Amino acid sequence: MEDNPPIAMFKLGENEHMARLFNEGHVFMRPLQDFKSIESSRPRLDPDEGLGYSVALKGTTLNMQHEGEWRTIGPLTGPIRAGDRNLERVNLYCLHTPRRNDCGKLLGLDRLGFGESYVLFWDADEFLRRLTQAITKAGLQSRYALVEYVAKHSYSGPMGAFRKFSHYSNQKELRVVAMPGQEVRCRYIWSIFLILR
Numbered sequence: 247m248e249d250n251p252p253i254a255m256f257k258l259g260e261n262e263h264m265a266r267l268f269n270e271g272h273v274f275m276r277p278l279q280d281f282k283s284i285e286s287s288r289p290r291l292d293p294d295e296g297l298g299y300s301v302a303l304k305g306t307t308l309n310m311q312h313e314g315e316w317r318t319i320g321p322l323t324g325p326i327r328a329g330d331r332n333l334e335r336v337n338l339y340c341l342h343t344p345r346r347n348d349c350g351k352l353l354g355l356d357r358l359g360f361g362e363s364y365v366l367f368w369d370a371d372e373f374l375r376r377l378t379q380a381i382t383k384a385g386l387q388s389r390y391a392l393v394e395y396v397a398k399h400s401y402s403g404p405m406g407a408f409r410k411f412s413h414y415s416n417q418k419e420l421r422v423v424a425m426p427g428q429e430v431r432c433r434y435i436w437s438i439f440l441i442l443r
Contacts, residue, residue: 261361301402338421
């Protein structure tokens with residue numbers, strides 16, 4: 247069991263989108279690549295989204311052979327990162343999940359910059375059950391998990407859709423993933439009134 251489990255689950259966004267979620271049960275998933283490159287994704291913009299692997303090599307010296315002679319190019323200042331083409335068409339639904347150690351603290355949802363409104367899910371398990379059921383009904387595979395935040399300059403290992411660098415840890419994300427994804431954005435609509443009220 248996790249040492250610092252979620253104590254609540256929020257969806258943050260613009261007034262119009264949160265009203266559609268609350269009143270109509272409208273869930274809008276975006277391709278993972280949108281968060282990597284689209285300027286309108288700020289503050290969600292993360293150029294490292296969709297990494298397959300990261301290798302911490304800070305302090306390592308890069309050498310290269312040129313005309314039979316090894317020459318020092320210089321020290322590496324950060325990790326070597328490799329993308330994962332399998333993640334390019336994965337669709338995401340991102341939720342904010344404050345953790346047990348946030349009890350008694352002001353959440354400051356507005357400081358995240360994800361929008362001026364939020365929906366609080368009273369029954370997060372039921373919402374996730376219905377969402378994954380809708381994804382499966384659409385012919386896609388679903389998975390959800392808390393995002394693990396890792397130190398950019400010391401972590402070496404796989405990344406994927408459920409791991410981000412620690413400078414994003416204030417997002418405290420739980421992600422729902424629809425795989426293999428589609429070229430177009432996925433939309434799933436169903437009633438969630440019982441979950442919200």
